[in-house]
Amino acid sequence: MRKFFEFDNLGTNYRTETVAGITTFLAMAYILFVNPSMLAADGATGMDENAVFVATALAAAIGTLIMGVFAKYPIALAPGMGLNAFFTYTVVLGYGIPWETALAGVLVSGIIFIILTLTGIREKVINAIPAVLKMAVGAGIGLFIAFIGFQNSGIIVADDSTMVALGDLTNGPTLLAVFGIVITVILITLGLKGGVFYGMVITAIVGMIFSQVPTPEAIFAPIPDVSPTFGAAFSHLGEVFTLQMLVVILTFLFVDFFDTAGTLVAVASKAGLMKDNKLPRAGKALFSDSAATVVGATLGTSTTTSYVESATGVGAGGRSGFTSVVTAALFILALFFSPLLGVVTNSVTAPALIIVGVLMASSLKDIPWDKFEIAVPAFLTVVTMPLAYSIATGIAVGFIFYPITMVAKGKVKEINPIMWVLFIIFIAYLAFLH
Helix, strand or coil: CCCCCCHHHHCCCHHHHHHHHHHHHHHHCCHHHHHHHHHHHHHCCCCCHHHHHHHHHHHHHHHHHHHHHHHCCCCCEEECCCHHHHHHHHHHCCCCCCHHHHHHHHHHHHHHHHHHHHHCHHHHHHHHCCHHHHHHHHHHHHHHHHHHHHHHHCCEEEECCCEEEECCCCCHHHHHHHHHHHHHHHHHHCCCCCHHHHHHHHHHHHHHHCCCCCCCCCCCCCCCCCCCCCCHHHHCHHHCCCHHHHHHHHHHHHHHHHHHHHHHHHHHHHCCCCECCECCCHHHHHHHHHHHHHHHHHHCCCCEEECCCHHHHHHCCCCCCHHHHHHHHHHHHHHHHHHHHHHCCHHHHHHHHHHHHHHHHHHHHHCCCCCHHHHHHHHHHHHHHHHHCCHHHHHHHHHHHHHHHHHHCCCHHHCCHHHHHHHHHHHHHHHCCC
């Protein structure tokens, strides 16, 4: 085992790798409860929350194990934040697409990702899209997720005069969410690893004390039945051949495309695993990520992707794939904690959504706002996502305006031909959206 994971070459050992794996798990354990809550949306989507819980844990465990054993990286995977919001609030609730068909879209995007990885086309597409738009997409998704958190908690409510307004902060569940935000912010500011997860735990306990959160009848239970979601994607594959689903699949693909690339580079750099500014075994890492999406869609969850929270495990000394093996084992153990789903109300998940939004918005700092031809498409991408309540629409608007402003600035030669193809696709998407 030591030889397989190259402990000696990496200067690590079992104890360090185990601690790192536990650290990574605690930093991203919130997804076990946030993802089922997000995809089920209090029953609005029709998905079974317990089945999604099992799908989330298994997708994370299998994806992370593949990454650890095949690619040998200390990087964990799980259903991605942002894409689960897109799945629920844009595709299912916004477009009225059945969740089974949406899962089929996730499955197809994963298969396409595998093909792009194996053929090397992925690098060409990545290079075609300007870095500023990639950063804008990440920040826009962050704002969208945060807005969902504010809305679900009642901090922000609908208003006939101003569209949105501040809610009643004296309302019990809303006040609990505000408390959760405050305590989570404090924990993360103090540098506590797993601050988002611990913030949810503290918020849930306080909620139970003040009767704002139901007290679970048990902590452990047999693993719930995953059959309500398992395999549903395959039975609805024939429904993905529409323009609307094409854009949905492209969005799943696009966001996972660049989120994965950014995470792999960031975590590998922090671990000192980059060689000559290149990522060793990049193909295997990308294949692991795309395979995890196919596995997740089969089980019944939205896109599974690499988690930047893996950097917490690297910070604890993780350097090899054994870190991921430990994290994967903990996701398996988590399957027995399904009774805790009942305490994860909107008030408990809202702080996690808002804080994750804050972290994702950090990419705004790298956008050159002093260049108007760049600022316009970047700003429209970011602001349209929460305002239109759609990640896909935000991407479409930004990608349409980018060629327009660049042509007006006389920078036609800087526009990659692929961007013109996307320009046409997104115009057609917006034209036929309704």
